[in-house]
Amino acid sequence: MRSDHExxxxxxxxxxxxxLAEEVPAFDRLLGRERVARVALIxxxxxxxxxxxxxxxxxAARDWLRSLMKDPEEKVRRYAAAALPKFASGxxxxxxxxxxxxxxxxxxxxxxxAEALEKVGGEATLRAVAAGETSEVxxxxxxxxxxxxxGGVSARIDVRIPFRLGSMVHLRCRRGLESFVAEEMSGSxxxxxxxxxxxxxxxxxxxxxxxxxxxxxxxxxxxxPLGVIRNPGAPSAVDELAALIASASSVRLMExxxxxxxxxxxxxxxxxxxxxxxxxERAYALAPSVxxxxxxxxxxxxxxxxxxxxxxxxRPRVSPDPRMHYRTAAVDAASHPPLAACLARVSLGxxxxxxxxxxxxxxxxxxxxxxxxxxxxxxxxxxxxxxxALARANxxxxxxxxxxxxxxxxxxxxxPLKVGLGRGSVSLVISNPPLGRRVRVPNLHGLFAxxxxxxxxxxxxxxxxxxxxxxxxxxEGLPLRLEHRRTVDLGGYDCRLEVYRRV
Ligand SMILES: C[S@@+](CC[C@H](N)C(=O)[O-])C[C@H]1O[C@@H](n2cnc3c(N)ncnc32)[C@H](O)[C@@H]1O
Numbered sequence: 105m106r107s108d109h110e111x112x113x114x115x116x117x118x119x120x121x122x123x124l125a126e127e128v129p130a131f132d133r134l135l136g137r138e139r140v141a142r143v144a145l146i147x148x149x150x151x152x153x154x155x156x157x158x159x160x161x162x163x164a165a166r167d168w169l170r171s172l173m174k175d176p177e178e179k180v181r182r183y184a185a186a187a188l189p190k191f192a193s194g195x196x197x198x199x200x201x202x203x204x205x206x207x208x209x210x211x212x213x214x215x216x217x218a219e220a221l222e223k224v225g226g227e228a229t230l231r232a233v234a235a236g237e238t239s240e241v242x243x244x245x246x247x248x249x250x251x252x253x254x255g256g257v258s259a260r261i262d263v264r265i266p267f268r269l270g271s272m273v274h275l276r277c278r279r280g281l282e283s284f285v286a287e288e289m290s291g292s293x294x295x296x297x298x299x300x301x302x303x304x305x306x307x308x309x310x311x312x313x314x315x316x317x318x319x320x321x322x323x324x325x326x327x328x329p330l331g332v333i334r335n336p337g338a339p340s341a342v343d344e345l346a347a348l349i350a351s352a353s354s355v356r357l358m359e360x361x362x363x364x365x366x367x368x369x370x371x372x373x374x375x376x377x378x379x380x381x382x383x384x385e386r387a388y389a390l391a392p393s394v395x396x397x398x399x400x401x402x403x404x405x406x407x408x409x410x411x412x413x414x415x416x417x418x419r420p421r422v423s424p425d426p427r428m429h430y431r432t433a434a435v436d437a438a439s440h441p442p443l444a445a446c447l448a449r450v451s452l453g454x455x456x457x458x459x460x461x462x463x464x465x466x467x468x469x470x471x472x473x474x475x476x477x478x479x480x481x482x483x484x485x486x487x488x489x490x491x492x493a494l495a496r497a498n499x500x501x502x503x504x505x506x507x508x509x510x511x512x513x514x515x516x517x518x519x520p521l522k523v524g525l526g527r528g529s530v531s532l533v534i535s536n537p538p539l540g541r542r543v544r545v546p547n548l549h550g551l552f553a554x555x556x557x558x559x560x561x562x563x564x565x566x567x568x569x570x571x572x573x574x575x576x577x578x579x580e581g582l583p584l585r586l587e588h589r590r591t592v593d594l595g596g597y598d599c600r601l602e603v604y605r606r607v
Pocket of ligand 1: 435437438439444462463464465466467468469485486487488491514515516517535536537538539543545
């Protein structure tokens with residue numbers, strides 16, 4: 105066993121081409137026990153060749169592995185069955201594995217062959233299971249694999265959801281942004297029922313589509329609550345969770361809003377693959393039309409702990425997010441889009457004729473604010489020319505009518521001169537600045553002190569500075585008055601969203 109591993113380590117270091125041109129023919133010349141002594145080569149071919157980019161080498165490796173399914177040595181067949189699913193496989197590979205299964209009497213080999221069929225199997229495998237040729241293969245996994253090959257991994261956002269199906273939704277957001285989510289709901293199909301940390305629970309007041317729900321910009325994800333498991337530690341929790349996944353409304357929602365076979369991923373922190381498998385198998389027994397697929401699914405079942413137990417929610421994967429239609433690409437330190445939307449909403453109803461984001465990055469705050477209306481001129485500056493190019497591309501893609509965008513690469517301190525932002529010329533300074541985490545800043549304190557200074561200069565009397573402040577720093581001796589401050593979770597650490605008015 106030890107020497108197997110040592111040999112594998114050596115072979116894994118060789119290039120794919122060499123493995124196939126030299127090691128494989130040498131292996132093929134060996135007989136019986138000599139072949140068994142070199143099975144590590146099969147594993148190495150699986151790892152190395154499947155990761156290379158040369159499709160011809162991949163085809164050659166797959167054909168070789170398929171030929172090994174007829175090998176007289178059980179260990180050789182077993183290793184080949186484990187490696188084969190790493191390559192794009194079709195009916196020929198499926199048939200080779202099924203043939204091996206028909207004659208195999210070794211439990212260990214049968215298990216490995218069944219696992220391979222669960223990954224590459226199709227109709228022929230389902231027929232073999234129905235004919236009683238194997239009891240080891242999970243039909244659920246074969247069907248999930250078949251559905252995956254047919255594509256379609258995103259929920260259908262234009263389908264209207266009948267009122268009785270989705271009568272309540274959870275709109276999740278970063279902690280601290282809940283009131284934005286709640287306020288934005290007026291006029292939407294939702295009515296606030298309860299506000300919790302990071303989640304607004306809403307009653308649905310009429311039929312809606314996911315596209316309509318995504319007209320709201322301040323929430324992060326939407327989900328349908330399925331129920332609560334009071335005692336998640338009890339042995340019965342597995343059955344309870346399976347029953348919720350397979351409940352009539354859950355199945356109906358997945359069927360209605362998925363193109364193709366509905367698949368879900370189970371997000372259950374700390375659960376082993378074995379437990380997830382058990383839950384998925386039970387849910388499948390109750391509702392075979394929905395399949396568990398950890399790799400690509402249009403739905404996630406979230407299990408979220410709460411004081412009452414474990415809340416179970418069904419969350420559609422809305423991808424691409426229609427709210428981000430204008431985003432051509434993102435910078436590394438791009439804003440969390442709903443945060444940008446919340447920053448934009450802070451200044452709703454006040455003068456926003458001329459807006460400036462001193463640290464515009466990819467420009468989300470400027471676009472979000474321009475889309476709310478009342479903006480004539482939007483100015484973005486960033487020290488990184490690549491970010492500026494991206495902000496300009498995003499702003500152009502957003503195509504907000506009657507707003508001119510100006511984007512210039514410079515240090516924000518030079519912007520008043522370089523861009524022509526004269527004293528008292530700006531209505532709103534809006535920004536998610538560098539917070540000293542993802543973007544390194546040599547003197548963060550100095551940067552924020554200067555932001556206060558420059559904002560006080562360029563803002564009109566009555567104008568607003570809206571930004572995220574990672575420091576406990578206030579503008580001293582400047583004509584800026586704090587109007588609003590709240591703590592916001594920026595993805596694992598707290599900052600303050602602050603609003604100052606130029607007095
Ligand atoms: C958090 S990111 C902004 C993200 C942006 N809101 C978005 O939507 O992508 C902060 C940006 O500040 C820029 N930056 C850092 N120091 C700067 C400075 N002195 N002057 C101007 N921009 C600066 C960085 O290049 C980075 O793009």
